Amino acid sequence: MTYKALYRTWRPQNFKDIVGQQHITRTLQNALVNGRVAHAYLFCGPRGTGKTTTAKVLAKALNCLRGVDGEPCNECENCRAVNEGSAVDVVEIDAASNRGIDEIRDLREKVKFTPSMGRRKVYIIDEVHMLTDQAFNALLKTLEEPPAHVVFVLATTEAHKVPVTILSRCQRFDFRRIKPEEMVQRLKEVAAGSGIEVEEEALWLIAKAAEGGLRDALSILDQAAAFAAKTVSPADIHSILGTVQQEVLANMTQYLVQGKTAEALRLISEISDRGKDLRLFTKELTSYLRERLLESMEQRQPAANINEATLYNLLQILVQAEQEMKWSSQPSLVLELAVVKASRPELAGSLEALSSRVAELERKLSGLTVTGGRRPESPVATPVRTPLTKEAPPAAKPQPRIEKAVTDNAPGGQQPINQGDAAGAERVRQAWPALLKGLKEGGKMPLWTLLSKGSPPLEVNENTLTLYLADEFDFKTADKPEYRKYFEWLLAKHLGGQWEVRCVHGKKPAARGTTNPKDDPIYQEAVRIFGPELVTLEDDST
Template structure:
């Protein structure tokens, strides 16, 4: 006999073998024991939660020749034939491939005939939501007035697609996702029966990856057995499922907490280079953050309370060192990232943005807190070495304040101000660490900007994106040209990190410039700005122009008055020269 998958070999054969759906199994067992079965049942729920398995157990139990308290004996001829799928009175139908009116009419006609061997004729219709509306209408009459000794078992993963007229004529059972504990318990039983060694952490990873589906869990376990004979190891399961180790998660959280953006990005890049799934990593970060929060607020070490974490000294140390508010922030940012990944093919970019955003926000909070501590009066005795740290923090806060003042006033640093190294061209940064556009370049574009130039750029913008490589396109996907002159273009970006990278990417600038030179015969310089800063920069430019125009009008008026006064003085001088000072009187 050919090899059978684990989920087929170990399919439950009695109600007591069903894991995670005890209430449903008990209800059906009691109905059979009391001989009060309904004519139609609807089983709904996620994949791999036992809908079809319980339907087959029900078909055996109700037709078993020697039932024991509502359970099938699995030894009589009827039970064995149903298990093998050879009994003609139990008919399994896949609605996905038999969804027409003719197939349902055939079922309705044959249902009128009495069962040949069993006591009940049982129809198991899987994925019943795939039936056409005409097929539902054909089935409706049979469910409304069912023939004697005929039972319909309908199974579906999408009950919202089933007409309410069908649902109202059935007993509905909603199958829930199977808990990780139940999946682990079932796998432990199977592996012990197969005499296979296993690590408990490995089974936990499988149960987590199964996402509430017993069939998915057994499929992963089957794959693990093929990967390593007679042993289930945690490292093997991590490779199979793409899961992230707890050590890596602890390193990642520690890097975010310590504001070590470079190390956090390196960990992320190494993880993706190993082929780890980005969506799985996001989920692991969220669940690990949840476990840290739970431990912080309960101090419980019971493993059953944690989703993915296992208690250790390092886990406890991390939970103690990381602020609770920052954990909420991590979960919120990665939850938004999870939504964005579903609509994008550039998972790496979104993960990098989330990583940098979290580390930078933590930097902002820390700087702000340090500055407040430096300005506040000292109320507690300082520890050895803290005076030097406080002095450095105060000096840093002062330097940042001075730099902000210089930028706002448009002045240059004096000899008494902190000197900025201008030998290496750096990306402008705000005191909070966010990207700041070069306002001078933006204003220069706005001085010469025209609607015609902007329309011309926008007409070929999609073509520009098409010629970029994958990395450059990832940067420019969320960009939009907002102002253009004959020689320059202002492009706004939704995210600071994307704006900064685009501004620093000289190859990107050369590619765009070369393409525009080829298409519209213009060499265009790119100026990048964030969506948040763009309206402020535009309004600032308008205010400056209005102020400049007002000053210009005042200067013209002053020059006119000066010329009139000068002319008047010349007339007076001439009169004095001709008639003498004693004979000249000036009247206004």
């Protein structure tokens, strides 16, 4: 006997057996019970969600001789004929191969004839969006005013390609993607009825891979049953689909977070050597990171010791890589570059990359404590800032360094100025009202408001002015490149020379102690992030 595929064997024969489309089946059943059946329906939605199946059940219910509550009995002559595919009153048309005007003209002639056995003649036109414009125009009048004994059911996966004139003459039903839990429940029923032994974890993997299409899920289960020796296991599903286990995705995530670039690249090489599709692996990894990010947001706590900002940055990089891999002749190289960028963001050289690393440094420093519960009083690393506006020529790019700040609370509402550079401090203090006036006249009102009312601590060191802002919103406001560049231009205008304005997110640090600065945990963390060649220590004792 010829084997019949699972999706054909287990095709629903009643409205109640259709999975995940209760909003549609209930409407159709009520219409049948109340005698309010429309002359034309449009079923649209993703593949494998039950459009053609629902159309056949509707055709049976319309012609069933012993139907109850809108459900076909599947026992009368008309129901058996539809189930066997021999019903002359139920006509299925594939619009992909019958898309011309001649086929529609022939249909228009045949709809005039009354049904042979049932009460209604049902035309099911699958993939209706494939019809030509001329064919749609020929169908239009018949669809608008068909004979009383005819019902049209148009099915499509691309409703946006159906002309509006056709859409306006149909009742539209949108089929949704089936939820994983509903799909797993149906797969359990099919497996039990077919004598297939399968682990529940394997069923969840199938449901995830099917992406809402039950027909795809049944096809995967059918293939897995033929592949497995006895019981279908998760490993069998991974082998069939070419996917990787959850442990591999977790390991890759940890490598990226911990900056283990070599291990991450080695893992990619192993996956490629096993014949896995790297595009599929990247898609799986983005889905895994998305799930971790959602879990972290819902639980309001870091997932697997990874904060939300890190997960967000990784997800951004890998989503972009997934898009680029579709069109690249070397997808493995695109993925490897993305892995390097994700695990070593400082190599990217962008302001965003440096900002993310500095934010990570500040997060780690906030948790450091010393004996007695006091936090270490140490200098703070400031990142490189590159001018982006054209209001003044760009200054030479400075190297990130560890700077020392001295607290000096100036009386009378004056801005606290570092006294290490007495001449520069005095000049800035005298020019401060003019600087604020220049900001206001230049239209930089957010920065003017922040500096005139917020009074953030300042530090002057030669021709470098550093702003310390504890509030994140204030820091982001003052750290905008156009604001910093304009403020540098004002300083040069009123004080002469070439100035640099830096913004530091955090409180102004106290003076450095007499201990070895290289033993300071902040210095060591800065060296790890930026490298020893980019971090220097300044001796402010003189």
